[in-house]
Amino acid sequence: MITEIGRGLSGLEQLRAFIASGQRPGIGDSLDFDLVEVAEGFAAFEGMPGAHAYNPMGIVHGGYFATLLDSACGCAVHSRLSAEQAYTSLELKVAFHKAMTRDTGRVRAEGRVRSIGRRVAFAEASLIDGEGRLYGSATSTLLVFDR
Helix, strand or coil: CHHHHCCCCCHHHHHHHHHHHCCCCHHHHHHCEEEEEEECCEEEEEECCCHHHECCCCCECHHHHHHHHHHHHHHHHHCCCCCCEEEEEEEEEEEECCCCCHHHCCEEEEEEEEEECCCEEEEEEEEEECCCCEEEEEEEEEEEEEC
């Protein structure tokens, strides 16, 4: 999707074009979250946790946390890539700080690039609510490659 919208553009330009298009990837539809902000080395996603993301215990599944955090880390790295580059996650380490329910309200995952080289990038992300309370954090290692 993003490569179709932003063919020939830098990673940051692709992400900006994607936001402007109003589209969501399938996972964004499934879990109700959107890419809402990008800058060089930065990306933010926002979503509304709800029963669609509950585990059998009646709280938001850890996969919801991980998906938002992985998306934020990945797109932060994407924002630093050229039109000829792509990435994939190699590792994601997630820490869960606080349980989440539909009563939590809108949450925001903010990802930042810590360092990027020719083949490997490192990023980190935080998942917070509207009051700034921390619900989860992650570090990620990503492989950078030519398309």
